[in-house]
Amino acid sequence: MGVTRGFTGRRRKGADERLPPGQYDTGAGWPVLTAELAPQVDLSTWQLSIGGLVETPTTWSWDDLRALPPSSYNGDIHCVTTWSKFDTTFAGVSLDTLLEVARPRPEATHVVATAVTGYTTNMPIDDVVDGKAWIVWEFGGLPLATEHGGPVRMLVPHLYFWKSTKWITRIDFLDHDEPGFWERNGYHDRGDPWLEQRYQGDA
Ligand SMILES: Nc1nc2c(c(=O)[nH]1)N[C@H]1C(S)=C(S)[C@@H](COP(=O)(O)O)O[C@H]1N2
Numbered sequence: 001m002g003v004t005r006g007f008t009g010r011r012r013k014g015a016d017e018r019l020p021p022g023q024y025d026t027g028a029g030w031p032v033l034t035a036e037l038a039p040q041v042d043l044s045t046w047q048l049s050i051g052g053l054v055e056t057p058t059t060w061s062w063d064d065l066r067a068l069p070p071s072s073y074n075g076d077i078h079c080v081t082t083w084s085k086f087d088t089t090f091a092g093v094s095l096d097t098l099l100e101v102a103r104p105r106p107e108a109t110h111v112v113a114t115a116v117t118g119y120t121t122n123m124p125i126d127d128v129v130d131g132k133a134w135i136v137w138e139f140g141g142l143p144l145a146t147e148h149g150g151p152v153r154m155l156v157p158h159l160y161f162w163k164s165t166k167w168i169t170r171i172d173f174l175d176h177d178e179p180g181f182w183e184r185n186g187y188h189d190r191g192d193p194w195l196e197q198r199y200q201g202d203a
């Protein structure tokens with residue numbers, strides 16, 4: 001998390017230390033990476049559901065989500081195609097807030113996040129709890145643009161950005177791992193940028 005520590009006298013990390021191996025700083029730009037056609041999502045009918053191995057399968061409307069305590073992410077994002085973007089600000093709700101309601105069952109080990117388009121990505125539960133994942137609808141204080149997954153996307157910034165599903169609509173809890181779209185097409189199962197887990201077979 002991008003906590004400002006200037007007043008403690010600690011030096012701000014230099015660009016080199018903030019870049020995971022093999023990444024470059026994309027600067028002010030923000031590349032768009034979309035495998036499918038960007039959908040038009042109507043917020044009056046859009047819903048987010050959490051299901052599968054949870055105690056209370058739950059569906060939230062857009063109004064439901066905005067009534068929850070807000071949470072934001074301030075920090076860097078890293079795409080497997082080697083760009084990183086520093087100091088992003090996303091706002092929405094922490095996934096933890098939703099999981100307090102849905103309550104994953106003890107046998108659940110993995111999640112699959114699904115977009116309205118059918119795009120999917122998988123993650124171990126540990127990667128989406130304890131302040132590591134968000135459902136977001138603002139970037140830099142403005143509504144999230146359609147091409148970047150607006151109105152609502154998932155954000156899991158400590159993993160490569162393909163784990164951050166644009167146009168999110170469901171998250172399912174499973175008792176096994178189930179590769180998503182890019183994972184079936186050769187990308188690494190977990191995708192930790194600091195371990196450079198780009199492709200199947202990487203560490
Ligand atoms: N629904 C959906 N989500 C997606 C993708 C996609 O193709 N479809 N691409 C992923 C990849 S590979 C990346 S790097 C990021 C890109 O997000 P951006 O276009 O906002 O930069 O979204 C991820 N989420």
Ligand SMILES: [Mo]
Pocket residue numbers: 033079080081161162
């Ligand atoms: Mo990506």
